[in-house]
Amino acid sequence: MALNIETVGVIGAGQMGAGIAQVAAQAGIPVYLNDVTEDRVNAALATINGLLSRRVARGEIDEDGRKAILARIHYTPTVDKLGDCDLVVEAASENEDVKRKIFTSLRPFMKADAILASNTSSISITRLASVTVNPERFIGMHFMNPVPRMQLVEIIRGIATKDDTYEAARAFVARLGKTSTMSEDFPAFIVNRILLPMINEAVYTLYEGVGSVESIDTAMRLGANHPMGPLQLADFIGLDTCLAIMQVLHDGLADSKYRPCPLLVKYVEAGWLGRKTQRGFYDYRGENPVPTR
Ligand SMILES: CC(=O)CC(=O)SCCNC(=O)CCNC(=O)[C@H](O)C(C)(C)COP(=O)(O)OP(=O)(O)OC[C@H]1O[C@@H](n2cnc3c(N)ncnc32)[C@H](O)[C@@H]1OP(=O)(O)O
């Protein structure tokens, strides 16, 4: 059974979907990008174009290269077109109902041997696979943000994932020039099992008045050599996504140490989701980010 990946579908044109589309197109693979609105896809294409233009300015690619990469990314308003793809990567919002509906909508269209992957940060791959026609061809492919820059992709097998699906996923990650690691299918896998409790603890540190936004971020940047402070990173990931991951950890492991900080909940309830809404632990509406606490 051929598991060569020659065309890729991406569902969700947010920060992760845009990044996945970009790196696949850079590897010479045609990409079909779907989102609920065309505006989202246009915004993703504009972001990708900006990043490619920087590469042109640095002499890494030429103008023809930039145009060729962009021309490989096609907008598809409906999921039926994704039925022609060898691999479909779902990168829609971190919400199990949304993802289950997407996988259910794909059921009539997927080719028998095509691979369906989720970029979920935390949700059980086995549970998501259960709504698909072919759980053997389902896998977790967890890219890191920002995708064009980050080296790692975590690969997560569900209970039914076949060996050749796993091997094809690994080969695809290698073709993108990235490194894969294998994580077992437990809540939030490896990276977020470790990273998100640290971010949640930073929010508790703020909530309890141990330090200001600025002190906490400076402390971790300069005291632990993290490239971004934990609150800056939370804004970068998206506070809705951070909260969703903490909820999966809390529900899935039933341990109070994963309780989402009430302050994180409050920010999400306010719609202050971080950079993507221009406000989170920092306010991004001016020239420089300003701490909101
Ligand atoms: C939540 C999950 O499920 C899992 C996750 O992804 S957790 C998040 C994991 N990611 C991290 O921890 C990122 C931590 N931060 C960093 O590593 C760095 O701050 C950073 C790479 C984001 C930026 O690095 P920097 O040196 O401060 O900034 P800068 O020099 O402007 O950018 C470096 C490169 O990153 C790229 N970059 C920065 N932000 C970007 C973005 N939002 N999208 C795409 N590329 C971006 C820049 O284009 C630049 O690439 P080039 O060199 O090719 O131009």
Ligand SMILES: NC(=O)C1=CN([C@@H]2O[C@H](COP(=O)(O)OP(=O)(O)OC[C@H]3O[C@@H](n4cnc5c(N)ncnc54)[C@H](OP(=O)(O)O)[C@@H]3O)[C@@H](O)[C@H]2O)C=CC1
């Ligand atoms: N942010 C991060 O650092 C990382 C996130 N991830 C995971 O990647 C996924 C996407 O995250 P991210 O890109 O940050 O999120 P974003 O909020 O930036 O993007 C999600 C996109 O999915 C769209 N969408 C929602 N429902 C559907 C649907 N039914 N069909 C098609 N598109 C849909 C959203 O549209 P609309 O806004 O209109 O609803 C939005 O454009 C999540 O599972 C997340 O956990 C993985 C690694 C890192």
